[in-house]
Each structure stands twice: as C-alpha cells, then as structure tokens.
Amino acid sequence: MQFARRPAPGTTPAELGLLSEREVDVVRLVARGLSNAEIGSRLYLSETTVKTYVSRVLAKLDLRDRVQIAVAAYESGLVQPGS
Structure with a gap:
C-alpha cells in the first residue's frame, strides 16, 4: 500500500504549472536554502532579478514567504530530500 505518491522525477507538478521554467529553477534553489x-x-x-522571481512565485502561488515556497517544493515532489 502506498500512502503518498510523488510526481516522476524531472516533471513539474500541477501546483507549479503556473510558473515559468526560470521560476521553477528559482523555487528549487530556494527550497535548498540558497x-x-x-x-x-x-x-x-x-540579485535584484532573483528577488523579482521570488516575488512572482509568491504572488502566483499565493504564498507568504520563502519558507512556504520550500514547503510547496517538497510537498509537490519538485525537490526530494537528500537530492
């Protein structure tokens, strides 16, 4: 029995489908704590451009802060622990 399924590696989860490729790149790195x-x-x-991307991600996904970006990245399977 499986309790949780994750998207296949290398795919963009539906929750993050609103984001551009570059925004997804930024989300991955935010989730890594950079x-x-x-x-x-x-x-x-x-650095200013990165701030703009982070702001766009927050707005598009209706999130409050970088911590919520990281949580969304892990919960969606975009980022895997230890990878």
Whole structure:
C-alpha cells in the first residue's frame, strides 16, 4: 500500500504549472536554502532579478514567504530530500 505518491522525477507538478521554467529553477534553489545572491550566482542573474522571481512565485502561488515556497517544493515532489 502506498500512502503518498510523488510526481516522476524531472516533471513539474500541477501546483507549479503556473510558473515559468526560470521560476521553477528559482523555487528549487530556494527550497535548498540558497540566498538570493547564491541563486543569482548559480543562474547567472542579478540579485535584484532573483528577488523579482521570488516575488512572482509568491504572488502566483499565493504564498507568504520563502519558507512556504520550500514547503510547496517538497510537498509537490519538485525537490526530494537528500537530492
């Protein structure tokens, strides 16, 4: 018996379907605990642009803060513990 199913690796869960590819990239890195500066460095974006992406994610998903972004990423299966 399975208690929880997760989407197949590499797929974008339906809850995150409103987001652009770049926004999903940002969500993954927020869920990993990276700062805006660290995310910008990895994605070759300015810190201001990362802040804009984070704000768009919060608005699109009706979330309050980065913690809720991280929770949504893990609960949706977008990010797996230990990966």
